[in-house]
Amino acid sequence: MAYQPLPFRAVAANVLLAVEHGQSLSQCLPPALNDLAPEQRPQLQAICYGTCRWFHRLEGELNQRLKKPLRKPDRVIHHLMLVALFQLRFSEQATYAVLNETVEACRALDKPHLTGLVNGVLRAAEREGAPQPSDDSSQYSHPAWMVEKLRHNWPNDWQSILEANNTQAPMTLRVNALRFNRDEYLNLLADAGVGAKATRFAPLGIQLDHPVPVDRLPWFEDGAVSVQDEAAQLCTTLLDLQPGQRVLDACAAPGGKTCAILEACAGLAEVIAIDESEARLPRVQENLDRLDLVATLVQADAADIEQWWDGQAFDRILLDVPCSATGVIRRHPDIKLLRRESDIVPLASIQLGLLDAMWSILKPGGRLVYATCSVFPQENHRIIQRFLKHQEQAHLIKIEADWGQDMNAGRSLLPDPDSHDGFFYAVLEKPEA
Incomplete structure (x- = not known):
């Protein structure tokens, strides 16, 4: 049969x-x-x-x-x-x-x-x-533990976070500054009949009126733009990239931020992108190839520096840590079914361990940007506070920005139904020797 x-x-x-x-x-x-x-x-x-x-x-x-x-x-x-x-x-x-x-x-x-x-x-x-x-739990369509945790952590915002999580995220692009400026690309989109507008906070971001297949985006295959949320694009505005720097993107897959770093500063000495997942690294290489960019890819646990580090310290480190991903639920609604409250404490331990390891390979005078796509303080500013207690020489740089909320140890963006995902950033500098 x-x-x-x-x-x-x-x-x-x-x-x-x-x-x-x-x-x-x-x-x-x-x-x-x-x-x-x-x-x-x-x-x-x-x-x-x-x-x-x-x-x-x-x-x-x-x-x-x-x-x-x-x-x-x-x-x-x-x-x-x-x-x-x-x-x-x-x-x-x-x-x-x-x-x-x-x-x-x-x-x-x-x-x-x-x-x-x-x-x-x-x-x-x-x-x-x-x-x-x-x-x-039924009304907002989230697991009960998550509703309660958000209510406790964000007493004035919990309902808007839950409602934003139930919307469909917009499609947002990052213009490759090595190829076009944002206005030029907006004109190309208009000529192609694709409605779009500039993002409010990310200087190279464009938000589409409606999602479209990437083959409808002008010059996409030639590296003109990448698909990346506005909040994720902000990492390059915080790294203070300068020609000649050695840069590490820890926990790099699928490579959006690696590529953004390379596009943001043409004269970097070297960019190393590390990810623990062997299966996800080819995706990083695909993105690099499409954008005609070069980075050194390493498959390793970034925290196990003896396994991969060559002894040369880094001028800049982007540490986008593994997290609960509660800031990107609207893009990945299965997180509501997969995540457990018991995941948060082990994740926080991994995050702090990664931060300690990365700090040890940052040059004196260097800058580290800590990032998550979580909305839970336990993974965000509380990690930074814990780190600063035992790394007293670390200098927290206050982020002066018109986006997010100041948490005294970094800034939190809550998911916005009309623009960006939920995200957290903190900037640390190591004093000169």
Whole structure:
């Protein structure tokens, strides 16, 4: 018998089951997309991202509608119903198509005994409409621990952070200053019929009115621009790059900031980009090649300096540490399902360890920029405060800027639905010997 591909809703249910088991969408979605016809791929991607974005609200509704949880072997059908609820509540899909095709997907997943349950739950959901969220976790569609932590850390901003996380992030570009200035590229976009505007804070940033495939961007393949969020672009404004400097980008993959550093100052002596992940370094090289830039790539744990360091100190270090990524949830909504509150303390320990290691290889008179895409103080200004307690000679440079909030030990940007992601920066200088 010929192989019958699964309906895309069944594929989506399997992807969400994989996320529940700890895989990120960037890991489990690409192979699933490859199994579908090209015309179905955008819909699968939209469903998987959308269901993750609204997972906690949809889960709240589904749990109200189920008399008892499904058995573990049938868990994929729980996710299939979440997919259907997402389409009923948040898409333009015709209701009859959602109901009929979800029942068919249930059969395709080899669970014919559950078609009656699926049909009954979804018909009730259609008939009765969405229930009132029973708690803040359902209302804001975030895990309860995250809601509470944000409420505690940001008593005046927690609701706006949660609401921003549920929006779709804009597509933002960084103009390659070695090729064009920003106004020139804005004119090229206008000629190509792509609506865009200059970003408020990043001097080379352009925000598109609507996302477009990169092949619609003028001179993209020739290195004119890169896709990079406005907040991430600010790193080069803080590094104070000068010709002749030796620069380290620690934790560099996928390479956006490495390339931004090279574009920002043409006469740098050397840029070394380190990442622990062997699988992610080829992406850094691809970005460098497209932009016609050169950096030395090293696969290593940056904190284990004996493993990779050649003994020559660095004038500038960008330390964009591994973090909870809670500032980029709108781009990666699966973070809501993958992250645990218990992750934060071990991450903070890694961050402080990296900061200590990088400090030891910074030249006297050198500058280190610490960055995260987290909104939790535990990973941000509190790390800097802890570091300054045991590195008393370290000099904290106050960031004078019109972006973010001053945290007394760095600046925090909270996610803005109309522009940048959530991010944190602090600048440290080592005194001259």
